[in-house]
Amino acid sequence: MTINVRFFASLRERIGQATMTLDADGITTARDVWKAVSGESPDEEMLVAINKEYAGLDRAVADGDEVAFFPPVTGG
Amino acid sequence: MTVEIREHPFDPWQTVSEYRSNHLVAGKSGASAVFVGTMRDFNEGDEVQAMVLEHYPGMTEQQLKDMRDQAVSKHDLEDALVVHRVGTVHPGDDIVLVAAFSAHRKAALDACREMMEVLKSTAPFWKKETLAQGERWVERNTPR
Numbered sequence: 001m002t003i004n005v006r007f008f009a010s011l012r013e014r015i016g017q018a019t020m021t022l023d024a025d026g027i028t029t030a031r032d033v034w035k036a037v038s039g040e041s042p043d044e045e046m047l048v049a050i051n052k053e054y055a056g057l058d059r060a061v062a063d064g065d066e067v068a069f070f071p072p073v074t075g076g
Numbered sequence: 077m078t079v080e081i082r083e084h085p086f087d088p089w090q091t092v093s094e095y096r097s098n099h100l101v102a103g104k105s106g107a108s109a110v111f112v113g114t115m116r117d118f119n120e121g122d123e124v125q126a127m128v129l130e131h132y133p134g135m136t137e138q139q140l141k142d143m144r145d146q147a148v149s150k151h152d153l154e155d156a157l158v159v160h161r162v163g164t165v166h167p168g169d170d171i172v173l174v175a176a177f178s179a180h181r182k183a184a185l186d187a188c189r190e191m192m193e194v195l196k197s198t199a200p201f202w203k204k205e206t207l208a209q210g211e212r213w214v215e216r217n218t219p220r
Contacts, residue, residue, distance in 0.1 A: 009130055009202035010213045049200070052135035068132065074214040075129070075160060075201025076113050076172050076192065 001027055001063045005037055008070035011046070031057040033067045045072055079140040080159045081131060088112045088159065088173035095157050095175070105154045105177040109188035117167035119214070125206045127214075129162045129171065132200040136160075143194045151187040153178045158191065160201065 003022040007015045015038065024036055030048045034057070035041070048055050049068040061067055092110055117124055144156050159173040174195065176187035196217050203214040 006132075008132055008200070009204070049132070049135055052132070052138060054198075068135070070132070070200065071202065071213070072216050073196075073198065073200050074203045074217050075131075075199045076196040076217065 001025065001061075003027065003033055003061055004064075004066045005033060006066060006068040008068065010071050011069050027061060029058050029060055030055060030067055033061060034069060046070070047072065078155070078157055079137060079144055081133075081137060082159060082161050083163050085165075085169055086159065086161070086173075088170050091159055091173060092157070092175050096177075100155055100177055105179065105184075107178050107181040107184035109176045109178075109181070109184035111172070111174045111188050111192050112170055113172040113192075115165050115167050115169050115171055119205060122205075122207050122209075124167065125208065126167075127165050127206065128204045129160075129165060130202045130204070131160075131162050136200045139199050140195065143191055143198070147176065147187045147191050147194075151176070151178065151183040151190075153183060153187055156187065156191065158195070160195075160199070162201070 005020040005022050007018060012018050020037055022033060022036055027033055027036060030050060031042060042057055047070050048057055050059055050061060051066050115127060140158050144158050147153065148156050154177045157175040161171045165171060174188055174191045176184045178184035205212055205214060
């Protein structure tokens with residue numbers, strides 16, 4: 001399964017890159033994606049979007065999905 | 077046009093004026109409620125020299141459009157306009173414009189306030205401040 005992963009703001013700086021292509025088996029949820037790319041458990045405040053819509057960490061992901069991780073938003 | 081991300085400085089008052097002239101039907105909106113958010117030169121006790129606003133291209137526009145369309149529908153607005161800056165901003169630069177146009181004042185004022193609160197809590201934007209002592213991410217918005 002191939003997942004296009006994106007990181008924004010402080011998470012992008014922490015991971016050290018803005019995008020990543022994850023090619024892995026055994027990935028079923030956004031939580032699995034985060035563990036695979038960061039090696040860490042998700043921070044409680046972290047937000048997730050799948051294909052540019054907000055999603056929970058336990059939402060299923062599919063081949064070709066864009067999964068984004070970012071901190072709380074601070075616009076306006 | 078009802079939702080825009082701007083990469084360069086803009087004048088919100090001129091934007092509202094032009095929008096009214098070009099898009100609103102004269103005589104229908106008895107009430108226009110406008111909120112403009114402007115960059116401060118202080119935050120959490122520190123002097124802020126500049127700020128970089130980042131967004132998630134595609135998702136941010138869609139979130140703002142959904143928010144705007146829901147407000148128009150819920151409050152039966154004549155129209156609504158949302159404009160937000162990205163890129164480098166300096167103190168005094170305008171960051172956000174939210175305008176609601178309605179037949180009567182309550183719907184316009186309520187919708188303007190609601191859109192601003194939804195934008196603050198859900199629209200994917202992030203701010204990084206430049207201080208005299210270095211840079212820092214804004215971790216959360218003020219509650220009001």
